[in-house]
Amino acid sequence: MGKNEKKQWDVIVIGAGASGMMTAITAAKNGKKVLILEKLDKAGKKLLATGNGKCNFTNKTMSTECFYGDDAFVSGVLDTFSVDDALEFFHSIGIYPKTKNGYVYPNSEQAASVVTALLDELYRLKVSVHYGINITDISSNNYGVTIKTTTELYSCKKIVIATGLKAAPKLGSDGSLFHIIKRLGHRFEPVLPALCGFYCKGLDFKKIAGVRAHGTVIAYINGIELARDTGEIQFTDYGLSGIPVFQISRHLSKGLYQKTNVEIGINLLPDFDKETLLNELNYRKTNLHENHPERLLNGLLNQKLADMIMGHLSSKSDLVAIVENIQNTKVVVTNFRDYEFAQVCMGGIPVQDIDTITLESKFAPNVHFAGEIIDVDGICGGYNLHFAWATGHIAGTAVSK
Numbered sequence: 001m002g003k004n005e006k007k008q009w010d011v012i013v014i015g016a017g018a019s020g021m022m023t024a025i026t027a028a029k030n031g032k033k034v035l036i037l038e039k040l041d042k043a044g045k046k047l048l049a050t051g052n053g054k055c056n057f058t059n060k061t062m063s064t065e066c067f068y069g070d071d072a073f074v075s076g077v078l079d080t081f082s083v084d085d086a087l088e089f090f091h092s093i094g095i096y097p098k099t100k101n102g103y104v105y106p107n108s109e110q111a112a113s114v115v116t117a118l119l120d121e122l123y124r125l126k127v128s129v130h131y132g133i134n135i136t137d138i139s140s141n142n143y144g145v146t147i148k149t150t151t152e153l154y155s156c157k158k159i160v161i162a163t164g165l166k167a168a169p170k171l172g173s174d175g176s177l178f179h180i181i182k183r184l185g186h187r188f189e190p191v192l193p194a195l196c197g198f199y200c201k202g203l204d205f206k207k208i209a210g211v212r213a214h215g216t217v218i219a220y221i222n223g224i225e226l227a228r229d230t231g232e233i234q235f236t237d238y239g240l241s242g243i244p245v246f247q248i249s250r251h252l253s254k255g256l257y258q259k260t261n262v263e264i265g266i267n268l269l270p271d272f273d274k275e276t277l278l279n280e281l282n283y284r285k286t287n288l289h290e291n292h293p294e295r296l297l298n299g300l301l302n303q304k305l306a307d308m309i310m311g312h313l314s315s316k317s318d319l320v321a322i323v324e325n326i327q328n329t330k331v332v333v334t335n336f337r338d339y340e341f342a343q344v345c346m347g348g349i350p351v352q353d354i355d356t357i358t359l360e361s362k363f364a365p366n367v368h369f370a371g372e373i374i375d376v377d378g379i380c381g382g383y384n385l386h387f388a389w390a391t392g393h394i395a396g397t398a399v400s401k
Contacts, residue, residue, distance in 0.1 A: 008155050008156065009033050009034065009035045009154065009155070009156040009157075010027070010032040010033045010034065010156065010157050010158070010399075011023075011024070011027045011032050011033070011034045011035070011156060011157065011158050011159070011160065011396075011399045011400075012034075012035045012036075012037060012145070012147060012154055012156040012158075012159045012160075013027075013034065013035070013036045013037070013159070013160045013162055014036075014037050014135065014147075014159060014160070014161045014162060014163055014177070015036075015037075015038065015039075015161070015162040015163040015164065015172070015371075016036045016038035016040075016042075016043035016044065016129060016131075016172075017043075017044065017045075017046055017047060017162060017163075017164060017172060017173070017371065017388070018044070018046075018047050018371065018385055018388035018389060018392070019162040019370040019371025019372070019388035019389070019391055019392040019395075020036060020038075020160070020162035020163075020370070020371070020392065021036070021043065021044065021118045021119075021122060021392070022118075022370075022388065022389050022392025022393055022396065023160045023162055023370050023392040023393075023395045023396040023399075024036050024122060024125075024127045024396065025118070025121050025122060025125060025127070025392075025396065026392065026393050026395075026396025026397055026400070027396040027397075027399055027400050028122075028125035028126065028127050029125060029396075030396070030397065030400035031400070032399070032400050034125075034127045034128070035127070035128045035129075035130065035154070035156070036122075036127060036128070036129045036130070037130050037133040037135065037147070037149075037154070038129060038130065038131050038132075038133060038172075039132070039133060039134065039135075039172060039174075039176070040131065040132075040171075040172050041131050041132055042131070043115065043118075043119060043122075043129060043131075044114075044115035044118065044119070045171040045172055046164070046167075046168050046171035046172055046173060047111060047114060047115055047385075048111045048112060048115055049111070049168065049171060050111055050343075050385060051105065051111065051382075053110065053111050053112075054105050054106075054109045054110065054111060055105060055106060055110070055111035055113075055114045055385075056103045056104065056105055056381065056382040056385070057086070057090065057095075057104060057105070057106070057114060057382055057385050057386070057389070058083050058086045058087070058104045058382045058385065058386040058389070059083070059102050059103055059104060059381045059382040059383060059386065060083060060099060060102040060104060061102045061381075062078055062082070062083045062383070062386065063078070064078070066378050066379050066381070066383045067376055067377065067378045067379075067383060067387065068250055068346065068376065068377050068378070069351065069374075069375055069376030069377065070351040070352075070356075070375075070376070072356075073351045073356050073376070074376055074387075076356060076357075077376075077387065077390045077391060077394065078386075078390065080390065080393070080394055081389065081390035081393045081394065083104075083386070085390075085393070086104075086386060086389050086390075087104070089389070089393075090106075090114070090117070093117040093118065093120070093121045094117045094120070095107075095113060095114055095117050102381070103381055103382055104382060133149050134149055134150045134176075135147060135148070135149050135177060135180065136148050136149060136150060136180075137180060137183075138159070138180050138181075138183075138184060138364075138367070140159075140184065140364045140365055140366050140367050141365060141366075142365050142366075144156060144157045144158070144366060145157070145158065145159045145366050145367060147159065157366065157399075158366045158367075158368065158399040159366065159367055159368065160359075160368045160369065160370050160392075160395045160396070160399060161177065161181065161367065161368070161369050161370070161373060162369070162370040162371045162373065162392065162395075163176075163177050163371075163373055164345075164371060164372040164373060165191050165344075165345035165347065165348055165372050165373060166191055166193075166339040166342075166345050167193065167194075167195075167339055167342040167343060167344050167345045167372070168339070168340065168342065168343070169339055169340060170340065173345075173372070175191065181349075184361065184363060184364040184367060185361075185363030185364060186349055186353060186361065186363060186364075187350065187353070188347060188348060188349065188350075189346075189347040189348060189349075189350055189375045190257055190346075190347045191345050191346070191347035191348060192253040192254065192256075192257055192336070192345060192346050192347055193249070193253055193336045193337065193338070193339050193341075193342035193345055193346075194246075194249050194250045194253055194342060194343075194344050194345055194346040194377050195246040195249055195342060195343035195344045195377075195379075195380060195384075196241075196246065196249050196253070196336055196337045196341055196342040196343065197234075197236065197238070197239060197240060197241030197242075197245060197246075197336075197337045197341065198239050198240055198241075198245065198249070198252055198264070198333045198334075198335070198336055198337065199238050199239045199333070199334045199335040199336070199337070200238075200239030200240055200264065200331040200332060200333050200334065201239075201331065201332050201334055202329075202330065202331035202332050203308065203329070203331055204308065205235060205236065205237055205238065205239055206237050207304065207307075207308065208235045208304045208305060208308055209235060209236050209237040210235070210236075211234075211235040211302050211304050211305060212232050212233065212234050212235070212242070213232070213233055213235070213268060213301070213302050213305060214230075214231070214232055214233075214270075215230070215231075215233045215244070215266060215267055215268045215269075215270060216228055216229070216230040216244070216265075216266070216267040216270040217229060217230075217233060217240070217244045217245055217248060217264050217265065217266055217267075218248070218264065218265035218266075218267075219248040219251040219252050219255075219262075219264065220261075220262070220263040220264070220265055220330065221251060221255040221260050221261070221262060222255075222260050222261050223261065223263075225265075226248075226251040227247070227248040227250075227251050228248065228265075229243075229244035229245075229247035229248050230244055230270055231243045231244035231247075232244070233245065233266070235305075238337075239331070239333075239334075240264060240266075240331070241337075243380050245264070246343070246379075246380050247379050247380055248264075249336070250346050250377065252264070252333055252336065253336050253346065254346070255333075256333065256335065256336060261332075262332070262333040263330045263331065263332055263333060264330070264331050264333055265328060265329070265330050266329045266330070266331065267326070267327045267328065268301060268305060268309075268326050268327070268329075269300065269301070269326050269327060270327075272327075274323055274327065277323050277326065277327070278319055278320065278323050280300075281296060281319045281322060281323065282319060284296050285317070285319065293310075293316040293317060294310055294316060296310070296316070296322065297309065297310065297322075297326075301326070309322065309325045309326060309329075310322075312325060313325065343380075343384070344372060344377050344378075344384045345372065345377065346375075346377045347375055348372065348373050348374055348375040348376075349369055349373055349374050349375055350375050351374065351375055351376070354368075354369055354374070357394075357398075358394075358395075358398035359374070359391060359394055359395045359398060360398065368395045368398060368399055369391075369395070370388070370391040370392045370394070370395040370396075371387070371388040371391055371392065372384065372387075372388065374391060
């Protein structure tokens, strides 16, 4: 197409990520002429990075409890497109599932397999994809939608905006359409990193950087516990990371945004109750390390963590203090890591501003949304990707009617 030349499409999808490709496939299966507009030079770049490149694309344990957002809306989404629906869809495009503790991956354990399968399906369904597109304006009315870019005008009956929020901006989700979406009449709930690490102070993190240890982390906001999770904690030179930190991250990010007192409590031996641990230390002190109290934690904890705990004590013979340091250390959270390092964001288009059945805007006719841009976010474990597939399927079905 030449500059300013219009070409009519049934459906245009903005964003060639997980929800965008699912939307396009669904609409094309329903006989619609579909175009995807993508800002980057390739589709599915963010998808390639999911699950450490293995692509945990859904989870056998699926419920509203795994998501933050409007429960009734999330329940409707999961009822409309279930885990079985996801497994059936991906098997239909050549992805054989492998399940580990409920987490579902492609049998190849390669995210590239999923992207390739989706692209092959788009090609089979004759969906067009235009890359390197910078959108400058969107206008809609009861008859259709016009999309203006730096080089061309696109015209269609309906659009689906599936651009994500700001997580991993180098992979496409950079918030560059926010101002255009706001011009359509929409507002955004605060967009903040979730499933991310945090800058902390209170420990000598540089000395324990690189240590991974099984433990429990607890989110404290103004001294009140809001969430906890147990798993492999990653100690870094800037603070804390790892899946259990990700699982409580939403509360921490929101607390920072609201300028509250944000702390993470750390229990390095969550499998011990206090009495059992105290008895174990008493035994060690009496029978093993009476003359070498600095070795009291040898074999119980990673040596760097043991050295850190013992180094904080005014008396190495105070076993109660040692137990407290092991099971109830608190660090102050000073900031979240940048959007570049977040797997997903919280916030986005409020659910009450869209039709919960069709995902159509209540302010801009023929404009629908799918994926992360809707104000719902899930915990780690394939839940955010499932929400992307499910809302893509719902939006793709809605724009086909």
